[in-house]
Amino acid sequence: MAELNKAYEAKKVEDRIYKLWEKSGFFNPDKLPKRHKTPFTILMPPPNANDPLHVGHAVFVTLEDILIRYNRMQGKKTLWLPGADHAGFETQVVYEKKLAKQGRSRFDMKREEFYKEVWDYTQKNRKTVKEQLKKLGASCDWTRDTFTLDAHIIKTVYKTFKKMADEGLVYRGERLVNYCTKHRTAFADLEIKHETRKDPLYYMKYGPIVVATVRPETKFGDTAIAVHPDDKRYKKYIGKELKIETVVGKRTLKVIADKEVDPEFGTGAVKVTPAHDANDFAMWERHKKEIEGPLQVIGLDGRLNENTGLYEGMKVEEAREKIVKDMKTKGLIEKIDEDYEHTIALCYKCNNVIEPMLMRQWFVKTKPLAKEAIKAVKEKETTILPKNYEKIYFHWMNNIRDWNISRQNWWGISIPAWLCEDCPKGEWTVTDGKKPTSCSKCKGKNLKQDEDVFDTWFSSSQWPFATLKYPNHKDFKTFYPTDVMETAADILFFWVARMMMLSIYQTKKAPFKYVYLHGLVRDKDRQKMSKSKGNVIDPLGVIDTYGTDALRIALTIGNMPGKDTAISEDKIRGYRNFVNKLWNISRFVHLETKNYNQNKRPTLSVKDKAILKNFEKIVKQTTKALDEFRFSHAAENLYHYIWHTYADKVIEDSKPILNNTKTRAARQYVLVKVLGDSLKLLHPFMPFITEEIYQQLPLQKKQTTIMIESWPT
């Protein structure tokens, strides 16, 4: 060590150290020494297998690895199970963009061909991601590495779906779903975003009544006019059939009374278009006996269909313009409010307006599942950190609506449901994967599988018990429920809440004891990182320049639960200096303790004892902070101790003491003891350099790696 460079060179050390860890086998809980009994489990949120890691991934790897390494040193039988997500729709979009660049499209391909190409693509990416996780120092058990499309995962997903179907918790229903006409698929409510916009509000003459709407182009799908039951203006029309002149001839519409109609809004009268508006759909459901059902006028291609006469084939916006123009000509528009402010639903991916579309899809009945998921948190079977996210969780759970899990995509897990073409009503048979031999209803043999795939979140919501091989595998019995789910706060509903629901449904136990949520990584000005802004920090680039340990400390200090964290190259450089400081501290101690024999404990002076006593406080503080998930505090405290107490005070004071033969041995003992234990405390945060120094320190008893050293007490 003494011959080594004055400056620590992370690049020369890290890969070698990671190989040492892998060789030790201790990432695998089954290979840990016998003293590691009580299990401690974290399931890694599987990164998408469609892109390399970004700095946000580095945050979760760092925090989870801190927990894992800390608990491993605490003598726990520690499992950190890594994985990769096929990320259905997300990956399909990424891959379609690649195809587009080559002038190709999935619609020119066979579904199987497309699937095969995406499969190969994700497998290649998985390798990259795995290498990157290793670079970040992740001490996860690679022997249990799991892909969301592995056979045992799919098998579990099918079993759950079958069970839910049998118990009536999933149903196939015709509902208005959020449909993106660009991506040609439906989405769950969670997957759409809302935006406030100003659009014209058209007052259209429907016979003697004027109705206000922002969507004149759906008028062909009107099946009624609705007014408030107590509205004096319209009372005389309620229950009557009104003759109405339209742009394409005359028709009649019935006037119904519904208390959901706000007399204050617009004219107090509304056109009812059940096929293209969720409110109107609900209205029709309330008045099924009085009025006609949904009449679809917009197709899945986003164009007006055959029910719209001469407007057939026009895109929605185009048709709207034309219809308004034609109505004006015919004198059917009373007035237009140009700046009507309202919110519209958009596709989260392409920002296109979401078209409510009437489709038959598979839905999960969420209310009973949510009830149990609420109970688990209320009864503290699961604790969410930071605490205030529990309120958010309850709020969402209490207002939950049924979950559409059908997607019209190609990349994903196909739905194990078969439609019988012999049954007049089209009966569905759900299995746990295999094609049924005959229809469960009529025993017919003409069965056709549903072409849709599952929402990726439906399968990933089963990750906790699927990865551990529920119900019979020893991993499930040993490691479930897991200890901590550490993940990004923005997927609380998408993933965490649904894992709670489905895991409790299948296993009767909440899947984790703690949920720890972290925020987004922002740049030093708190701006979101994005490629277009050019403020993206590439973790691998940073590692190359400053080393993994520096990056990890920089991402830990100042990172508060549930809050966004700011990072800059300056900050990382600052912590690189700390890494180097630790290196030089160790060089000094190493130089000064060359011929020191630790077997004989020398008599300590008052000052020596004071140093040890003070250090005990640091040990306690660090342990407490980690037990409370206060990563930033733990790291900051250690940083401060090492630099401004151990280096600046202890070492400086030691120089004369080491030069005195009478006091030398005792001080050597103190320096080695405190440095040795400090390395252990620091190891979860900066695993590489602490291992490198540990390997060379003249400690009395040493393990093959600091990873399995006992945590200081």
Place this chain on the structure above:
RNA sequence: GGGCAAUUAGCUCAGCUGGCUAGAGCGUCUCAUUGACAUUGAGGAGGUCACAGGUUCAAGUCCUGUAUUGCCCACCA
């Protein structure tokens, strides 16, 4: 429309159950210097803790209200 939070040094943020003469890192200023480390050391400047009330022996810390900012949820034409 509903909910959740934040507001402390130039910047990024701590300050957990009330005791602070309010802290850290970065930045900044002065000085030192190649003898573990210049990726260094010593020292300094810098804050009426958003605002207004209240509870208390005591409030950055608890309560109420106001302002500003951010985030999330939401089927009213």
